[in-house]
Amino acid sequence: MPITANNPTRKTWIKTRAKTDFPIQNIPFGVFLTRDDIITIGTRIGDTAIDLGALHQLGYFEGIPLTDDIFLQDSLNDFISDGKKTWRLVRNRIAEIFDEENDRLKNNEEHRKIVLFTLEEIEMQLPVSVGDYTDFYSSIEHATNVGQMFRDPDNALLPNWLHMPVAYHGRSSSIIPSDIPVHRPQGQKLVNGEDQPIFGPSRLVDFELEMAFITTDANLLGEPIPIAEAEDYIFGLVLFNDWSARDIQKWEYVPLGPFLAKNFASSISPWIVTLDALEPYRTASPKPIKEQLPYLQYKGAKSFDINLEVAIKPENLKETVVSKSNFKHMYWNMSQQLAHHTINGCPVNSGDLMGSGTISGPTPDSYGSMLELSWRGEKPVQLKEGGSRKFIDDNDTVIIRGHCEKNGVRIGFGEVSTKLLPVYKK
Amino acid sequence: MPITANNPTRKTWIKTRAKTDFPIQNIPFGVFLTRDDIITIGTRIGDTAIDLGALHQLGYFEGIPLTDDIFLQDSLNDFISDGKKTWRLVRNRIAEIFDEENDRLKNNEEHRKIVLFTLEEIEMQLPVSVGDYTDFYSSIEHATNVGQMFRDPDNALLPNWLHMPVAYHGRSSSIIPSDIPVHRPQGQKLVNGEDQPIFGPSRLVDFELEMAFITTDANLLGEPIPIAEAEDYIFGLVLFNDWSARDIQKWEYVPLGPFLAKNFASSISPWIVTLDALEPYRTASPKPIKEQLPYLQYKGAKSFDINLEVAIKPENLKETVVSKSNFKHMYWNMSQQLAHHTINGCPVNSGDLMGSGTISGPTPDSYGSMLELSWRGEKPVQLKEGGSRKFIDDNDTVIIRGHCEKNGVRIGFGEVSTKLLPVYKK
Known part of the structure; x- marks a missing residue:
């Protein structure tokens, strides 16, 4: 089934800024609380949030096999369980509904009032109920940097890594x-020597620049997923700190x-x-340095060209971008990760989240953690405002952003922005 | 509130064998599929399974604040979320209903037909939907054995372990x-040298004799659980392989x-x-070898005297008990585990499962894994029937059992019995 939603020339009747992360070609999925305190599944075009539960109730998804309450949920898990064919039908339909040539919703003020929200009117929630979360360690630059710092500069990678x-x-x-x-956080620490x-507050709180993919129900206990099928079970990606x-x-x-x-x-x-939305941004993974076992060998381009950046914003001051990296640097791609994860029969379910591991690039300004950027604190990172940082200070906000861009179409992830508060006091 | 359900002299009108793990003083909780293919929460006395959903519908829990569908669920999570006071009220009430002096259900044949099942009529399910599963490594004998085998016989424990x-x-x-x-399972292995x-089938498949405790909603993100309160958030225990x-x-x-x-x-x-049911079997944990940080210090007896055994049963042959251990050997107790787990503010929810780690005792016949019992395969374990084992063979069944016994009351866990099948073939 073609992904008509990706049509790069399609325009929408929703007003959007030129450089939005969410053009009509994106159509991401999320969960939000509406101004009426109702929780629903939605999508977003530009700075307009769209209530898919309401759209469905109003009949806009007719002809697509969906249960009545599939979008009136507090997580995407059940929708994700419906499988890739359904995701594609829904995304294609949403593109049609908001196509500038389509008058049905565009000219129905009553429906628009029910379906559309400004971003100020909604509160974003966790999009899935995460059953299991796995974190990989798949950037060779990150693994090498950490190995050089903490183990052996000449044998930075451990024997199993490649x-x-x-x-x-x-x-x-x-x-x-x-x-x-x-x-x-507080916890146990050992002072050198x-x-x-x-016991006390951590003094070395760090971010890790990652992305994570979210799966659908993939296999039963005991059943490996062949690498060629792995992408069938990947719903989509988020930025991950x-x-x-x-x-x-x-x-x-x-x-x-x-x-x-x-x-x-x-x-x-x-x-x-x-x-599906990332399809136009496929790119090759780095070439294997050592031959990989057959269950990890794949054909075609299995990585994606996604520009990533991390900014630190001290309280009440301007932010500084401290790292620029790219998802394509990952030595191991998502298909390999999922094939490896299930080779022993480990079951993967709808809503599981798989982190990439820190995504460091080859140059020092592309490292994905303060540990690497400040090289264990030896080289403090200068901020435009607010001094320098070896690690993250109380009340700093860390912001990760990501987007793809090609042939004039930009597909973005928005951001994940998190403030670090001082130690919890009862 | 007193735990009247633990009254050691109470007798029940349900027929039970003398040495049952499930006397009326136990009253465990589980989830089962009934002969009518209905899923329900239940308990067990002797070899009789009791449908708590039906009991509730028939009004036997009147006066206890419970939602109508609290037992008509496919997991105990919501009931566990109701908290310790409710668990205790329900358990006390069940003890009263099945007390030999109580005629209400005993003399109501119609109700008995709805509520009671033989074990053959039901199929046990997973009792909780496990949100997160953590495994500890809390037996000093196990950590020492593994350290001696794989690291340094003279410095078997790693520096952080104590x-x-x-x-x-x-x-x-x-x-x-x-x-x-x-x-x-299949996977990657490195041949010595x-x-x-x-790539291929694991040749060294092993059990680990553990127990696991199941928690209720304990804390919000950021909030540690003080060690003195930890037991308030522990619902109960299961055997764990x-x-x-x-x-x-x-x-x-x-x-x-x-x-x-x-x-x-x-x-x-x-x-x-x-x-609650294990209350009479409290016992002290081993004395700390090194002083522990204040957040891990506790008062009173926080461990439990639970006899454990592991048997191996080759296909169509008699089983052999290969290990006898006891939960009280754990160096770190559950209260310490929960306090440690949350000291950084990590949230613990209803249905989370915390494994003890392999429970090895001090003598070679009390080790909790084949790795230790056969000492890396150097000393095969002789079975009564079916030869000897270094690890687990295809079609062997591994059975873990556990029970407490004191003053003539035995509280048991039944068993966890699992057959190891050959490698999965599509």
Whole structure:
């Protein structure tokens, strides 16, 4: 079925700014609370939010097999379970409804009043109920930087790294949408040269520039997903800030991996951009350095050219962009990640979230964490306003943005913006 | 509020065997499919399953604040969210209903027909929808054994181990109830002395003898749970077999911890035994070897004396008990685990599952995994029937059982029984 929603020449009757992340070619999915305190599934064109629950009730999705309440939910999980064919039918239909040539909703003021909202009238929620969250470690630049700092500069990559997309399980319960502030975590830390840990606030709170993909129901217990089919089970992507406390991490993570250093919060952008919308921005992944096992070998371009940036905004001051990276730098792509994740029969369900791992590029201004940008704090990062930073200060806001651009069409993710509050006090 | 359900002298009008795990003093909670294909929450006395949804509809819980459909659900999550006071009221009421002195249900044949089932008439389901699953590593004997085998016999414990209950996040989607078989996983393994991994079936599939506790909604993002309050948020415990593939684990787990070696399956016993029911079996945890940070210090007896055993049953042959251990061996108790888990503000919700980690005792016949029992395969474990085992063979069934016993009252968990099938073939 063709993705007619991606038609690059289509124009919409909704007023949009020229450089919006959300032209009619995007049509992302999210969940929001309306001015009437109703929770619904919606999409967005320009700065207009669209209530898909209301559109459906008014009959605009006739002919598409959808249950009556599919959009009147507090998460996208059930809609995502409906599968790729349904996502595509719905997205194609939305493009038609808002096409400037289509008068049906455009000329129906009563319906428009029910369906359309300004961004000020809505409050974005978590778009999915995350069953399981996995974080990969798939940027070779990031793995190399960390290995150089903490292990051996000459053998920065561990032996397994070039053979598999290394990953660990994260915490679903602390995944939060953009604009929810996070408290600086407390925990155990070991001061260099001491052998007794101390307790207190983390002094090395960091962001991690990541993206995450969201899956549909993919397999039953025991059944691997062949790599050629992996993309059938990917609904879309979000921006992802995997907050990290480096001092807590260093003391706790051997031998079972990061735990409290990560599970205090991970922030996502609220609009899921579908894999369909990203289709025009496909690009090749980096060439494998070592031969990969057959279950990880793939054909075609499986990565996506997505420009990413991170800004730090001290309270009441201007922001500074501290990193510019790109999703295409990932050494292991999403198809490889999903094939690896399920090779042992691990079941993947609707609403599962898979983080890419920190996306560092090849140059120092493209590193995806303060740990790398300030090189363990040795090179503070100068901000335009508010001094310099080795890590994140209390009341700083960290903002990640991302977009694709090609042939005059820009498909963006908006942003994930999170303020770091001081330590929690009862 | 007194736990009148624990009255050790109470007798029931339900026929029970003398040595049942489920006397009227137990009253565990589970979810089952009835002979009419209806899913409901239930409890069990002896070998009789009791439909709590039906009991509630018939008015037996009058006076207890419960929503009409609280037991007509496919998971216990909502009931668990109701909190400890409600759990206690319901358990006390069930004890009264089935007290041999109480004629109300006993003498109402019509009601009995609706409410009571034989075990053959029901099919046990997963009792909770697990939001997040965390696995601790809290047995000092297990950590020492593993450290001796794989690291340094003289410094078996890592530096952080005596300071915190080390843990990692596991996969919720592959948690399954007893009696669901598991396929031998495939994956990457590194043959000793080689530097290129090979792909194939795990040759070192192992069980891990664990218990797991299930929580209620405990805290908001950012808020730690004080250790003195931790038990308020623990609903109950189950037996837990954390299936592990040792060869996959060895190659993948540095630096981010176990992933595919564990997430192919973890099996639980289907009846959740409440913390209230275990109250008479409280016992002290091992004395700390090093002083613990204030947030991990507690008063009183926070562990429980629960006898555990593991049996291996080759297909069509008799089983052999290969290990006898006890939950009280855990160096870090559940209150410490929950306080640690939330000290950074990580939110804990209803239905979250926290594994103890492998529960090894001090003697070689009390080790909680084949890895330790066969000492990396150097000392095969002799079975009564079916030869010997270094690890688990295809078509072996692994059975974990557990119970407490004191003053003539036995509170048991039943069992978690899981057959290992050969590698999955499409």
